[in-house]
Amino acid sequence: MTTSTLLHTRETLRLCTAGSVDDGKSTLVGRLLHDTRSVLADTLASVERTSADRGFNGLDLSLLVDGLRAEREQGITIDVAYRYFATDRRTFILADTPGHVQYTRNTVTGVSTSQVVVLLVDARHGVVEQTRRHLTVAALLGVRTVLLAVNKIDLVDWSEDVFREIETEFRALADAVGVDDAHVIPVSALLGDNVVEPSLHLPWYTGPTILELLESIEVHRGRAHDLGFRLPIQYVIREHASDYRGYAGRIDAGSLTVGDTVRLPEGRTSTVTHIDTADGAVETAAAGDSVVLRLADDIDLIRGDLIAGADHPQPVRSFDATVVGLSDRPLRPGAPVKVRYGTSLVRGRVTSVDRVLDIDGLSDDIAPADCGLNDIAHVRIDVAADLPVEPYAARGAVGSFLLIDQATGDTLAAGLVGHRLR
Incomplete structure (x- = not known):
């Protein structure tokens, strides 16, 4: 199997990181990129130079994520930074979100497109307000899997007691907001413990590393295909010379086949005669596809109208x-x-x-x-x-x-x- 073929057969997992300021989110992301060999040589060389200029002992891996000048000057993340990396098992699209409370709206953006949320807490501080806020946002937006990385575990002498106390509090909080798939891992993003490689300093922890968990958890897609058909009309295409009338849009949910009956505003119905796409006519389309529908009846529909299956929602x-x-x-x-x-x-x-x-x-x-x-x-x-x-x-x-x-x-x-x- 060629490298190109392998890339197309691997699942893609979308995830984001969130947490309070200075919990080490950007360093964790940098560690994932570095230890999975997802950093170009010239980028790594630039980070080495900048780290040395700032007096950092070793690599400041947060520089791999904090790309904006304002972020580097302040030492904080202020925007959602998207990064891509891959392993032999999966490809990943990762959003590193801000920690400041005033950037919670940016965090909402990152979480809204993610299938997994990785929350960080500083082992010295435990669960704080931003942990609760970000977990609540994850639950609100329907994220089923949340991973808590108890970072900087080295700064509490690799203490199991500290970890278990944080774990207990977090699991209770996750249960309270309705997150049913919660995982808790002790890590040191700076040193690399339990991020990609297992830690030699934590003999009492026998669970997976962060990467092992990200490679193995089920990819939750939201099951949009299992819902009834929904296509909000984005544009009505008219071609008077050929009497062409099509209703263009992106299928939000469900699937459709030529010959299906669809329900329209004001209780009207019609039959789908053609499904047109940029690649030509197709017989079937499903959630996520951009299509142009042609109907058996000449019905006056406009942008914003909804074409739906038998369970058309009541206005x-x-x-x-x-x-x-x-x-x-x-x-x-x-x-x-x-x-x-x-x-x-x-x-x-x-x-x-x-x-x-x-x-x-x-x-x-x-x-x-x-x-x-x-x-x-x-x-x-x-x-x-x-x-x-x-x-x-x-x-x-x-x-x-x-x-x-x-x-x-x-x-x-x-x-x-x-x-x-x-």
Whole structure:
């Protein structure tokens, strides 16, 4: 088997790292890249020079990830940095996300496309607010597998007692928010213990390294193919000379075959006569495919309309949701917004902010005044036009939306229809 063939047969796992400032996220990612030999020689030479200039004893592996000048100057990660590496078993797409609380919105971006989240804590500090916040975000976005790396275990003399205390607290927290596949590993990213190679300093730990776990856990794809067919229309293609009318879009969920009956807005139905793609006509298409559908009936549909299977969701004018605040401008009851759902963009209003989740585990804020930046809140939203929303499922294949400032076009919050944390 050639190298090219091998690359095409390996599964790809999308993951992200998250944690508090100085927990060692970038160093952990750098260690993964370095120890899997995924760093080009000239890049490694540049890191060696920069490390020496900064007086670092050895390689400062965080420089492999913190690519922005502002990040290097501050010694922190301030943006989502994507890196790619591979082993003989899998290829990986990794997002290193910021640790500062004010960059939680960036973390939401990284987690939203990941199948696995790797959280880090400093063994000296244990589980902190950002650990709870990031675990809550992972649960909210439907991530089933979370790995906690208890980093800097060397700075607590490789203590099993310290590790077990953190492990117990984290597993209880994961269970409380609904993460059912939690793993905890003691590591030293700086020294390389239990990242790629097993540690010689931790005889009491007999579990897998981080890389061994990433190579073996099941790749959760969200099961979008198992849902009913959904295609939000992005563009209507008309060609008057040939009387061609097609409805273009990306299939969000389910699958479709020529001859299938589809349901349209206002209770109408039609039959699929053709499925066109950039590579020509096909008989069947599924979630993730970009297609142009042709129907048996001449029906006036527009951008934002939904073509669906037999379980076409009922349009509503009001719905409950959970949102994550992404803007300095807080969401307040009565605030006018635009709601971006699929390819639809409709006017709406936040009618109530019912609850803001307490990340510290004290008491939730019931009926708060607003939902601020980085808050996770349960809200109710009214819309000015019928919107076929449905409960969030399959990692956002359906049920996700954005709230947008009507005046500026800024994104205020990301939301999940009908989703509630425990």
